[in-house]
Amino acid sequence: MPRDIDGSGRVMTSWMVGVDTGGTFTDLIAFEAGTGERRAVKVPSVPEDPSRAVIDALEELFGTGIAPSDIGFFVHGTTVATNTLIEEDGARAGLLITEGFRAVYEARGWSQPDIDDLLDPFYRKPRLLVPQSRTAEAVERLDFTGAVLKPLDEDGLREAVRGLAAKGIESLAVCYLFSFRNPAHERRTAEIVAEEAPGLRVSLSSEILPTIREYPRLSTTAIDAYVGPRVQTYLLRLGAALEDAGIETPQLFLMQSHGGLMRIELGARFPNQTLLSGPAAGAVSGRALGALVGRPNVVTFDMGGTSTDIAVIADGRIEETDSGRIAGQDIGTPMLSVATLGAGGGTIAYIGRDGLMKVGPRSAGAEPGPVCYGRGGTEPTVTDANLLLGALGAGSVLGGRMTMDPDLARAAVREKVADPLGLDAIEAAAGIVRIVNSNMAVDLRLAFQRRGADPRDFALVAFGGAGPLHAAALARDVGIAQVVVPLAPGLNSAFGLLQTDVRHIYVKSSVAVLAGLSAGAMEAEFRDLEARARADVREEGFDETEAVLRRQIDMRYLHQGYQLAVDCLASPVDEAEKAALKSRFDDLHARVYGASAPDEDAETVTFRVIAEIAVPKLDLPAIEAGDGDPSAAGIGARELYDFEAGGFVPCTLYDRARLRAGDRIEGAAVIQQFDSTTVVLSGQSATVEAHGNLVIDAGDAS
């Protein structure tokens, strides 16, 4: 962003600020594009009012000499919507459905999601966000084409709305059958609600998720009604607080679940889009790092204290899903496909009922934490194992905030897992790490399979407190050749807030046999969507030439129920592109599902246009270059457990802050920094690239 010079000739700086709310800390990254100056702030989160921590972080930033008026661009990652679902303290919502279909929500997709649920007669379904007592039925019905079978009974509807209002509802979800084909009844319902219950927040399924399958659409709409008022209150409070703090810029954005930004004013209208705000930011940062080191295919690996998030990014695109589940609630809003598993530094190892060692998903959390912290923990954790194996060093960590005692760790490992298995403490500690790595590797491989991707084409971007500790071994296990560890692994999500674009997705369902569609008709579908995209871009105050539009078609074989997204590369669409689409789809199907049917027809399901508008991004400045020799950063040596050798090998210790660009480190090595530790295994080497990121060559993978 260029510097502005006002009449006085004073240089005005324009700072970009990203603030990410996490469970424990709220992180802030500030960046000045003109000078490349950067600030980082970490303050404790305030769960009862997350906006306070945002302001605390800003106050700390202002203390470094930056004025509120210097901030020209602000992005926020929020957990308000997610926590509302997890803590079940959302709005008292009502629900309007088509008459006769109360069982749709009650059935919850009829499902018992896991094997353990199926075999357990004690299984209970997740709570309905809106109970039957606050559900009312509207007399109306559309057929599968969207034609009206039964007109909306407006008098009956008015009465139903008044009845719900009398029950004190704060918001209302509306989900009628086939409204994704024809939204007229839902829209008319919204008008009537505005008359009968003015000011009531209304969520229409035809706006929130206009796709076939009534249950996921209903559930998603109910989530919107349940979390919407809380998100709205939060954003109003945050807006006021930002104004009080003197922030003047209108360039205020929220990170969305799919990794793009939206204007903060839109957040209250699309609260579901913020459900994965934090993890999305992490993935975005991973994508940016991949681009920086020339790797468009990366998988992000964010391992913290209690859990690990994994996201696959192929060709610079973050994998998305439309069948997510948060706190047991089903959600169909397109969101980043982030696999979360119970594996972190605090994850507990124990002997399972089958007599074998298990690691997770239970965690010792922040309190009491791992045994070695000496704060009352008694069950051995992944961190305790890493300490015994030399991956972590005894003594102080986190700048002296904590000390780690290997004797405590050894005693716990011995008692709880080693003795029952007849192993010594080191064998058992190595087992803990092997098992937790294997569990994470399983999820990584499944994520690749669903994408039809080959791990050998990917780099692993490791962050979070524990990610860089396990990344080298994990990469070797899965067959990933390269690991990238960012300069500040503990602040990665905050970085991500400043590394993406404004992004909106436009879809139109259009089920037709591909061979029977004319290229002209396909072009017309795309042109319609692109016209909508351009109109919105103008309305958001951008120049439409700034928007980059991309085309995709979701395709499947006739009779299939799930589709795969295929890129449409030609504009205008012609016969050659139609043939290319089919063969791209056949190839993708064979990769993902193990078989394809090139001789069978495919059908189109959904046309999609993705509009992206570039906004200023954080540029990582180059760090000071060295001569390739890292020895100036050396801070000693110790023994590190080597899994292939089955014993300890000598390893060199380095201080991350003293490494220079171009430095090359041979494994085994441990690189320490304030809030993270990176392990380089024997036979691997790591290079510090120009911007300070560590690139580990994971070696000949299995």
Place this chain on the structure above:
Amino acid sequence: MSLDPITIEVVLSRLRETTEAMAHALFHSGYSPILRESQDGTAGLTDGAGRVVMVGGGLQYHSLLYSKAIGSIFERYPPETMREGDSFVCNDPYKAGNSHVPDFVVATPAFFEGRLVAFGVSVAHKADVGGLVPGSSGAAAREIFHDGILLPPVRLWSADGVNAEVEAIVRNNSRAPDVVVGDLRGQVGATRLGARRIAALCGAFGADTVTGTMDTLMARTTRRVREAVSTWKDGGAEAEGLMDHDGADRDRPVRIHVRAEKSGDRLTIDFSGSDPQTAGPINTPEPTARAVSMQAILAASDPSIPMNTGAFEAVDFVIPPGRMVSPQFPATVNHYFPTSHMVYNVVLAALGELNPHRAVAPSGLGTGAMAIGYAEGRSGKATVQYELMTTSLGGTSEGDGASIVLPMNHFAPGTPVEIVETEYPIRVERFELLPDSAGAGTHRGGIGFAREYAFLTDCTLTLRTANHRHAAWGLFGGGGPAPASTSIAFADGRVEDMDVLETRRMSAGTSIRLCQSGGGGYGDPYRRAPELVLADIEDGYVTPQAARTLYGVVVDADGALDTAETERLRQRGTGP
């Protein structure tokens, strides 16, 4: 060979990954709603000898039939004749052990360095494989040949690709050939994926480590089941349930009876008291009867114990041949499901006496399926709609039963209304909750529901459900749920009840209403907190009238709790 416990756990996680990947591929590449929406299929692994290692997907009772199918395939294709790239198919229940004819079994051997180390196996229901009626499973069937085409074990794929002759025979014997062949291809894809993954695993860890892990898993499972059983009190317990009839003699109920005998760590499940095999189609092949019994055993002990051959080796079964749970060729088995569900419920009931802290009220009866054949579907081609009928779970010591699930079965057995109407010329008129359908109790059963369909064209309906006459029961003073029922409403306004097993021509303008049973109640309803009963009234689960008569809870005209009257009623003793 001896394996270290850490490596075993690591390889186990890889086997679970493989199974999950196979199931994902199966459900997501399937063509028919029965496979892709209802997930009526599984994909998993056996070892090289056909012993079950893992089953991916909801129908864990497929487990035993994996073994039976591999055994039959070996009879025609001994292991030394199998080649890399082969995939086999079989659907004859007396050979493959499948629950009924529409469940096709596909198996692909996994080789590592020329050694047969495992099989990728998949079982999946087909929309139509010939037989008496659209959907294949006819109420009028009296022998297995009426149930549809019977493929012996044959090679469906080789390294050169699909065996077009076999595929042509399958295609020629179906009323819905495109989706059947598409689903079959999905099964082949999933099992080949599994075989490739296992070979890769052998490459990474060594074949002996992989097969050794499979052996260990089974051995440890045997031990876990025995250890769980050893904590129960010694003794015997019996339970039985009645099915309305077998479809042939409609006036005579038939009985599933089980006796469980437990001594030390040994458990014997004895079906000697169950009725002989029937002329009509409600028999359950023995592998399925054993496997659903095993699901009840795990449910009554520890649901985290995995289902594999090891579990079966821990328990003794007494099943004389020729019973409903052990039919002999050529008995028809097409309507096995409600009988299997009854087997599950009675075994669970008997084991609840031996291990009372896991005792639960039974799930509702009246499960099964409905098949509708259309001369022209939405696409203009002949097609078959297949829908599964579910129920709700019984109350437990911890809470109310879950509503609208298929016990011991699918992850997601329902097809969305919007998918049904988009794909078939039918309209779903209602999908609603039935007040007072659940068994009353301190913890009531899950709520029953109704689904109503209007036919938009002439078609053939086959209803294969159960227990309109005999409902499930309550436990420890809880009440039984309302029984299931089905009625037809004709265009002229006449309404009549349908039998549980019927095939009828339906005219456009006719509609049917399926009322599905709720779950059984657990404990005395008079001990249910009045606030919970009031909430049930407000949610429409219980009517004010039933609140008074069944729960002894009284609400006033404004819907508020009448505490004094409630106390007075409840002082009279226990619930009815």
